[in-house]
Amino acid sequence: MIRTVVTGSGSALPRNRVTNADLAEKVDTSDEWIRERTGITQRYIASDDETTGSLATAAAQAAMENAGCTIADIDLIVLATATPDRTFPATATTVQNALGGKGFPAFDIAAVCSGFLYALAAADAMIRSGMATRAIVIGAETFSRILDWEDRTTCVLFGDGAGAFIVEAQDVAEDGPGLLATKLHADGAHGNLLYVDGGPSTTGDVGKLRMKGREVFRHAVGNLAEVLREVLADAGFEPADIDWVVPHQANARILDATARKLGLPMEKVVVTVDQHANTSAASVPLAYDVARRDGRIKQGDLVMLEAMGGGFTWGATLLRA
Structure with a gap:
């Protein structure tokens, strides 16, 4: 295929x-x-x-x-x-x-x-x-x-x-490498929880980031756990089958809470937020590259990518390295 x-x-x-x-x-x-x-x-x-x-x-x-x-x-x-x-x-x-x-x-x-x-x-x-x-x-x-x-x-x-x-x-063969399943979501009703207060057609300037952290945390943990289950179901795998989760590096507490909701040990979660902080759209590929270069992610590993951001937008992708 x-x-x-x-x-x-x-x-x-x-x-x-x-x-x-x-x-x-x-x-x-x-x-x-x-x-x-x-x-x-x-x-x-x-x-x-x-x-x-x-x-x-x-x-x-x-x-x-x-x-x-x-x-x-x-x-x-x-x-x-x-x-x-x-x-x-x-x-x-x-x-x-x-x-x-x-x-x-x-x-x-x-x-x-x-x-x-x-x-x-x-x-x-x-x-x-x-x-x-x-x-x-x-x-x-x-x-x-x-x-x-x-x-x-x-x-x-x-x-x-x-x-x-x-x-x-x-x-590739059915058990070969590549992207196996992806789910993407958005819900604009929560756009006032994480946003920038400017833009070309509104204020005419760039604006600054604004966030209601407590509410974002609550939505993030629930949405990410749900979308991970959706992707695993689509691809025919269980949480225990995952070798590595490469999450959006927003906050160590979100990473831990999401892993616990899925019953995944933190040893399977690639964490770089301590070194890079939240780099938004860069955080997933940046963390993946770190784990590939240090030898954690190997050929044949089952890897879950996941993220949630302002909008809200969120999603997950399962791939075999």
């Missing part, structure tokens, strides 16, 4: 590492306060010369190197971001040009923290329909640009970064 297979991954982080102690010098907070509530110890913040596009380009280059391909082998770029370089053109086209590509489709998807799963699903659909054969799927963010640095309840939670997959069409 023809299936969309992940053949490479890559990631990129800004040069500037910011610890909780560093933040405490500028914001009314402390290392203890941040660790206890989020599990975060540090994050990376983009400098003036680093953008969503430059981080995305670096992650894409690393993914192509890992996959053993070049831009000449690529015929699609899908980039998930809520912090594009400009309102338009799409940051994906900036990445395409920086990589030396031309002519093939390149576009952005905005679904906030779930964006990478939406982008991966779009690439999967285009590959299975024959519209593309090999794609770069990227999640990249510079959330530091939209944070209110006087709001300690939000500014300590986020960081910048990028992650990328190379995915391609392959004829």
